[in-house]
Amino acid sequence: MIQSVFSNKSMEEVTESCKGQGLRWMQLQPLLSESCLVEDIIKRAESLGYSGIVITCDEPNFPVRYSTMKESKIKNDVIRNPEVFGNFSKETNDRIFSSESNFHSEIKKKMFEPISWDWVDWVRSITTLPIILKGILNPHDAEEALKHDIQAIYVSNHGGRVLDSVPPTLYALPEIIKAVNGKVEVYVDGGIRHGTDVLKALALGARAVFVGRPIIWGLACNGEDGVFDALQMLGDELRAVMASTGCKRTSEVTPDVIRLASNYHS
Incomplete structure (x- = not known):
């Protein structure tokens, strides 16, 4: 993690x-x-x-994210709450996020x-x-x-x-x-959403494959159990597609198991 x-x-x-x-x-x-x-x-x-x-x-x-700009109206007294940035002390939050500025401008300037x-x-x-x-x-x-x-x-x-x-x-x-x-x-x-995506990444040479949004979706839907379910689904899908491509273990997932789309177009 x-x-x-x-x-x-x-x-x-x-x-x-x-x-x-x-x-x-x-x-x-x-x-x-x-x-x-x-x-x-x-x-x-x-x-x-x-x-x-x-x-x-x-x-x-700091990228141009219009949705974030709308959220910049969040008061800095909320951001300074240690429950928001758990790795920062209250003193650090107070120093970084002054009450005179909004979250968007401060994070852009200092972070x-x-x-x-x-x-x-x-x-x-x-x-x-x-x-x-x-x-x-x-x-x-x-x-x-x-x-x-x-x-x-x-x-x-x-x-x-x-x-x-x-x-x-x-x-x-x-x-x-x-x-x-x-x-x-x-x-x-x-873009890792299914076990097939994991297989493609491994076949292309990745030593490990990470996921982000699927975990957040699972968490939002059903908390800790949702995270477990999301990971379980990815694992089940990967095992299924490995079986379909004749791979017993991840070390057998090589470039030979995939074909690039460009190979099918002149």
């Missing part, structure tokens, strides 16, 4: 809830003006048994700044945990990432919520796989 730094439950609460079991990674935004906060988040993650730091690379600025390789190197210097770069779509970026002592590349387009003209991740994945040439693991998310 990847937990966002902006989640409404703290790392401590998540760790207690899962009794320290399961794979847990902490996802960071490039909070360049909040280096002390970033260091605190990382040190807490280390002490609580989190096993990786995911750096969000694909949101260097989203252009990421740099120097910042990645700085994060690398303050932790021994594996670092995963999330949001890579360009093979040149993947090649550059290898020079900065990262442990995995995470192919993601942020669900189209940052830039709605980016390519589907399954289109970008083969080029990233080729660029890293087995030097680090490659993960992917984006």
Whole structure:
């Protein structure tokens, strides 16, 4: 599980809830003006048994989201409530979200700044945990990432919520796989709705496949049981399609089991 730094439950609460079991990674935004906060988040993650730091690379600025602009009328006294950003203390929330400004303007000004390789190197210097770069779509970026002592590349387009003209991740994945040439693991998310999508991603070379919206849908429909059901459905579908393609285990899911649509058009 990847937990966002902006989640409404703290790392401590998540760790207690899962009794320290399961794979847990902490996802960071490039909070360049909040280096002390970033260091605190990382040190807490280390002490609580989190096993990786995911750096969000694909949101260097606050995107134009008209729905979010409408929501900017939310009062900052609501945002400063620790129940909203569970990983931030009340003092941190009070400092970041001043009562004079609205949520949209403050989050844009203080939470989203252009990421740099120097910042990645700085994060690398303050932790021994594996670092995963999330949001890579360009093979040149993947090649550059290898020079900065990262442990995995995470192919993601942020669900189209940052830039709605980016390519589907399954289109970008083969080029990233080729660029890293087995030097680090490659993960992917984006548009994963069925077990067939998981199979396609694995066949194209992904080491792991992540999902986001299906989990939220399950949670919204039926709480914890809904999340379990959503994951169960994906697992059942994957096992079924693996059987249909003659694969007994995921290691047998190779490019041979899929055909690209371009192969059928002249």
